[in-house]
Each structure stands twice: as C-alpha cells, then as structure tokens.
Amino acid sequence: MSHALRRILVTGPLLVAVSLCVFALSAALPGDAASSRFEKRPQLMEQWRKARGLDDPFVERWWRYVTGIVTRGDFDRSHLDDQPVGGELVAKLQATFELTLVALLLAILLGLAVGILSACFPRTPIDYAGNLVALCGISVPVFWLGMLMIVFFVNTLGFEFSSNRYDPDLDLRGFATGLVLLEAPLRGRFDVFASAAKNLMLPALALCTIPMAVITRMSRAAMLEEMGKDYATTARAKGLRRRTVVLKHVLRNALIPITTITGLQFGGLMGGAVLTETVFSWPGLGRYIVERGVQARDTPIIVGGILLVSTVFILVNLAVDLLYGVIDPRLRRGG
Amino acid sequence: MRGRRLKVLLRNRAAVVGAALVAMMALAALGADLLATHDPETRQQVFRAPPSSEHWLGTDENGFDVWSRLVHGARASLLTALSAVGFALLVGVPLGLAAGWYGGIVDGVLMRVVDVLLAFPSVLLAVAIAALAGKPSLTTVVFAVGVVLAPPFVRQVRAAVLQVRAQEYVTAARALGATDARLLWRTVLPNCIAPILVLATLSTGIAILDAAGLSFLGLGPPETSPEWGVMLTKAFRYLLHAEQWILLPPGLAISLTVLGFNLLGDGLRDAYDPRSSYSPPAAGAAPPPASSTKGA
Numbered sequence: 001m002s003h004a005l006r007r008i009l010v011t012g013p014l015l016v017a018v019s020l021c022v023f024a025l026s027a028a029l030p031g032d033a034a035s036s037r038f039e040k041r042p043q044l045m046e047q048w049r050k051a052r053g054l055d056d057p058f059v060e061r062w063w064r065y066v067t068g069i070v071t072r073g074d075f076d077r078s079h080l081d082d083q084p085v086g087g088e089l090v091a092k093l094q095a096t097f098e099l100t101l102v103a104l105l106l107a108i109l110l111g112l113a114v115g116i117l118s119a120c121f122p123r124t125p126i127d128y129a130g131n132l133v134a135l136c137g138i139s140v141p142v143f144w145l146g147m148l149m150i151v152f153f154v155n156t157l158g159f160e161f162s163s164n165r166y167d168p169d170l171d172l173r174g175f176a177t178g179l180v181l182l183e184a185p186l187r188g189r190f191d192v193f194a195s196a197a198k199n200l201m202l203p204a205l206a207l208c209t210i211p212m213a214v215i216t217r218m219s220r221a222a223m224l225e226e227m228g229k230d231y232a233t234t235a236r237a238k239g240l241r242r243r244t245v246v247l248k249h250v251l252r253n254a255l256i257p258i259t260t261i262t263g264l265q266f267g268g269l270m271g272g273a274v275l276t277e278t279v280f281s282w283p284g285l286g287r288y289i290v291e292r293g294v295q296a297r298d299t300p301i302i303v304g305g306i307l308l309v310s311t312v313f314i315l316v317n318l319a320v321d322l323l324y325g326v327i328d329p330r331l332r333r334g335g
Numbered sequence: 336m337r338g339r340r341l342k343v344l345l346r347n348r349a350a351v352v353g354a355a356l357v358a359m360m361a362l363a364a365l366g367a368d369l370l371a372t373h374d375p376e377t378r379q380q381v382f383r384a385p386p387s388s389e390h391w392l393g394t395d396e397n398g399f400d401v402w403s404r405l406v407h408g409a410r411a412s413l414l415t416a417l418s419a420v421g422f423a424l425l426v427g428v429p430l431g432l433a434a435g436w437y438g439g440i441v442d443g444v445l446m447r448v449v450d451v452l453l454a455f456p457s458v459l460l461a462v463a464i465a466a467l468a469g470k471p472s473l474t475t476v477v478f479a480v481g482v483v484l485a486p487p488f489v490r491q492v493r494a495a496v497l498q499v500r501a502q503e504y505v506t507a508a509r510a511l512g513a514t515d516a517r518l519l520w521r522t523v524l525p526n527c528i529a530p531i532l533v534l535a536t537l538s539t540g541i542a543i544l545d546a547a548g549l550s551f552l553g554l555g556p557p558e559t560s561p562e563w564g565v566m567l568t569k570a571f572r573y574l575l576h577a578e579q580w581i582l583l584p585p586g587l588a589i590s591l592t593v594l595g596f597n598l599l600g601d602g603l604r605d606a607y608d609p610r611s612s613y614s615p616p617a618a619g620a621a622p623p624p625a626s627s628t629k630g631a
Binding site for chain 1: 447450451454455456457458459460462463465466467469540544547548551552553554567570571574575579582585586589590591593594597598
C-alpha cells in the first residue's frame with residue numbers, strides 16, 4: 001500500500017477519536033453557563049435540556065453533533081443565548097489561520113536563512129548569533145515578547161495600533177472568504193491588503209519566533225549533516241561552486257527533516273496563537289475559546305473551537321506527510 | 336562513566352551557563368523568605384512606585400513589593416513546573432515501559448492514545464483541561480501542563496526500551512530467572528535514564544512557559560498570589576501607561592529560567608549522546624568539538 005494512501009486511511013479513525021474526546025469534554029465540564037442562566041428557575045432548565053436533547057445518551061448526542069457539522073456545518077447553539085455558534089467559530093478560525101500562516105511563512109523564511117548561514121559558517125560569530133536568536137525564541141514567553149513589541153512599536157515609534165483585522169471603514173462586500181489578506185490581492189483590492197497587512201504585522205512577528213527557533217536549529221543540524229556526506233564532497237570535487245552545492249544539492253536533502261519539524265510547528269502555533277491573540281486583541285479562535293468559551297463556560301464554543309483547531313492540525317500534518325512524497329521520491333512507493 | 340559525562344558537560348560552556356541560571360532560580364525559590372524584603376501579599380504605602388532603596392524593584396499597582404513577589408514567584412514557578420514534570424514522569428514512564436516491554440495490544444492501544452493526545456495543540460489542550468478541572472488554581476495548572484507533557488515521555492521511554500530490550504544483558508538477566516518487574520526496574524529502566532533525564536530537563540522549561548501562559552489567560556492562581564504569569568497579566572493591563580518597566584522583572588525571570596533549562600538540557604543531551612551532536616565538518620572546515628552543536 002502506498003505511503004500516501006496509508007496516511008489518508010489512518011487520518012479517518014484519528015479524527016473520529018479526537019471528536020469523541022473533545023465531545024466528552026462537554027459531558028465532563030463542571031458548572032456550565034446554563035446552570036447560572038437557569039439558576040433562579042431550575043424547572044425551566046429541565047425543559048431546556050430536554051428541548052436541546054442534552055439528556056440523550058452520549059453516543060447519540062455525539063453522532064447528532066458530528067453529522068450536524070459534516071452535513072450542515074452546524075456547530076450546535078450557545079448554552080448562553082441559544083444562538084448558533086458555527087458562523088462565529090469559522091470566522092474566528094479564518095482569522096487565526098491567516099495569522100498562523102503568515103507567522104509560519106515568516107518563520108520558514110527567517111529560520112531557513114539563519115540555519116543555512118549558521119551551517120555554512122559553523123563556530124563563527126554568525127553561527128553563535130544565530131544560535132542565540134534560536135535559543136531566545138524557545139525561551140522567551142511569546143505574550144511577554146508581544147507586550148514588549150507593543151510598548152516599543154506603539155509607544156516609542158508611534159505606530160498605530162488597532163485591534164481590528166483591517167480598517168473597519170473599508171468596504172469588503174463581495175469578499176467570499178474571511179481570509180482577507182489572501183483574498184484582497186486576488187481581487188485587486190490593494191487598499192484592503194495594505195490595511196490587513198499592517199494590522200497583522202505585529203502579532204505575526206511575535207508569533208513567528210517560536211517556530212523560527214525550531215526551524216533554525218533543525219535546518220542548521222540537517223544542513224551540517226548533509227554537508228558531510230560523500231555526495232557533497234564529490235560535487236565540490238568535480239568543480240561545482242560551493243553555493244551551488246549548498247543550495248541545490250545539500251538543501252534539497254536537508255529539506256526532509258526540516259519539513260517534518262515545520263509541519264509539527266503548525267499545531268504549536270495554533271495553540272500559541274491563544275496568547276498572541278490575547279496580547280494583540282486579534283479576533284482569532286484561540287482568544288475566542290478562552291474568553292467566550294472557558295471563561296464564560298459556554299460548552300459548545302469550547303467543544304467546537306477545540307475540534308476545529310485539532311482538525312486543522314491533523315489535516316496539516318497529513319498534508320505535510322503527503323508532501324514528503326514530493327520532496328523524497330523514495331517514499332512514493334512502499335515505504 | 337558518570338565522571339566522563341560530567342566532564343563533557345562541564346566543558347560545554349553553554350551548559351554551565353544554563354546550570355548556573357537554574358541554580359540561581361532554585362536558590363531564589365528556596366531562600367525566598369530570606370531574600371524577600373517585604374511580604375509579597377501585603378500592600379505597601381506606595382503604589383506604582385519606581386525602584387528605590389526601600390523597594391528595590393518598586394511596587395505594582397496594588398502596592399505589592401515587586402522584588403519580593405519576584406523571588407516568591409520563583410518558588411511558585413519552579414514548584415509548578417517541577418510538579419507538572421513529575422506528574423508527566425509518573426504517568427509517562429510506566430506507560431512507556433509497558434508499551435515498549437510488552438508490545439502487542441498494550442503497545443498498540445497506548446500508542447494510539449498518545450497519537451490522539453498529540454493531535455491537540457498543547458496550549459489548547461492545557462486550556463481545555465484547566466477548564467475541566469474547575470476553579471483555576473496552581474493545582475489545575477500543574478495537572479493541565481502535566482497531561483500535556485506526558486505523551487512525549489511515553490514515546491521516548493518506549494523507544495529507549497525497544498533498544499534496550501534486545502541487548503544481551505537483558506537476555507542474560509532473564510536467563511538468571513529475573514521476573515518481569517525486576518527486569519524492568521533493575522535492568523531496563525537504568526539504561527533508559529539518559530533520554531528521560533534530557534527530556535525532563537527540556538520539559539521543565541516548556542512547563543514554566545505553559546504555566547505562565549495559563550496564568551496569563553486567567554486560568555492560574557488568583558490575582559494576588561506572587562506568580563510570574565500573574566505579575567505579567569497585571570503589567571499587561573497597564574501596558575500603554577507610564578510604568579512600563581514593571582513588565583521587565585517577571586518577563587526576564589521567566590525567560591532566563593527557561594533559557595537555563597534549555598541550555599542545560601541541550602548540554603545533557605550532548606554529554607549522554609555525542610552522536611546527536613556530532614556534525615561532520617563542512618567542506619574545508621575543521622572537525623567540530625563534540626559539544627558545540629545543538630541538533631533540535
């Protein structure tokens with residue numbers, strides 16, 4: 001069975017297991033929002049639970065929930081005001097996805113560059129500086145870094161700070177997705193793009209430090225490992241320039257472990273985004289889960305939000321695994 | 336054996352710096368009562384005062400002495416992180432031993448559970464567990480972070496056991512009539528200590544970051560308790576007002592502690608497993624000393 005097919009087949013059961021786990025949360029959460037909502041009228045609570053089908057057997061509720069999501073995109077309704085939570089969850093997910101994606105792209109660019117430079121000049125000041133940056137990236141709490149950046153950019157440099165994703169006065173009618181930054185240039189709306197990019201810049205810069213550190217270290221180690229192999233020496237010996245060997249031969253082989261670690265970073269980013277979003281008031285899913293879900297104890301928001309993030313995480317890892325086949329032809333057959 | 340590894344560790348300058356940072360924070364945590372100049376939870380006469388001889392790092396907006404809160408925060412942070420790592424060890428090591436030793440169904444089931452747990456972004460998983468555990472406190476933080484840290488231990492220990500299991504000394508011990516329990520405890524586990532030690536050290540750094548993050552999100556101890564994450568939460572509220580220096584002490588304390596654990600963990604890995612750090616020379620470069628590379 002091919003590598004790709006096997007990976008796809010494993011993902012199905014994993015998604016089912018994850019959805020069961022997350023849904024079990026809803027049964028176990030102590031003191032849901034509903035109990036305070038109906039505090040004065042316990043008999044209404046009974047009626048409400050019956051109407052919402054909350055007393056049905058666990059498996060039945062889980063099946064109803066999952067089929068609701070798959071067939072209608074219905075993420076159940078809030079326990080606070082009985083409004084559907086799906087629309088808001090998906091909108092927030094798009095904001096988080098955009099932030100995470102830009103942060104990851106920044107991290108890949110910076111991390112690869114620093115890692116390759118460090119590997120080309122090992123044990124020089126360049127290498128030590130790169131190592132220091134990487135160490136700080138995994139040691140400095142991202143929310144503190146965000147605060148420092150706000151103080152520096154906003155207070156000292158007079159940068160305007162807004163908690164919106166783009167200027168609210170802009171007319172966004174006709175935009176099909178919530179991925180404003182990605183859709184704007186496709187529609188030729190560069191005013192929207194500029195506004196969205198400006199608001200995204202600071203949180204993305206703060207968030208990119210974590211994966212950047214890991215990518216830097218991994219690419220340095222992988223590059224050094226590959227540079228010592230015979231084919232690299234041969235390529236140099238036959239007269240190829242060092243730059244050609246490093247960028248065309250060595251980098252291509254080093255990309256395999258780098259891709260693995262990069263894919264794994266995505267999940268950490270989606271989680272780390274909770275903190276960044278809170279600091280920069282970015283209207284993303286992580287902050288929404290914490291503020292509207294956990295703090296307000298609104299179970300459907302917690303369950304739906306965590307399910308969405310985990311699903312994206314699993315699918316991204318699947319995509320990374322499939323990408324191996326492209327990067328490493330040896331994995332296309334068997335493997 | 337131990338002496339040689341200690342020597343490698345001590346020759347590694349980064350690891351020594353890391354150990355020094357960790358030792359400094361541990362001393363602050365142990366001697367918090369002696370080092371603190373005031374009670375960390377008693378309001379002083381002045382609010383948001385700048386550093387002075389009376390209040391070395393000033394006072395915050397509640398009138399708490401920042402220096403005293405900082406050293407007591409070291410105690411809270413280290414205690415939380417070490418408890419969380421302890422929890423992860425207690426859960427992860429036995430499960431990893433079982434998975435690697437017995438294989439078969441035990442292994443299959445445990446590894447699938449680990450896969451599912453790893454399918455959640457860790458900070459969000461911790462948020463969900465903290466929410467599950469009810470009233471926010473340091474105990475819920477320990478539990479949440481501990482659960483998040485455990486799966487890598489299961490994997491790491493399992494992998495180590497698989498390597499050790501096939502060794503001849505294990506077969507020899509079994510031939511001498513050792514029971515499974517004795518084999519695991521006396522023969523297998525001692526030979527898996529190195530990767531566990533490295534992972535535990537690196538995990539402590541992660542635990543400090545995660546615990547501070549949970550506190551920052553309001554899922555940790557109450558606002559008056561001296562804890563670094565809580566101190567940052569309060570500093571955050573006054574972010575764009577005058578007293579921004581109040582951001583620095585808790586943030587620097589967290590960063591330096593985590594940096595210490597990371598440097599020490601890297602050093603331990605290099606000392607125990609030179610292969611992980613051996614980087615063949617680049618074209619034309621001199622062969623590197625075994626301790627200089629940090630493979631992630």
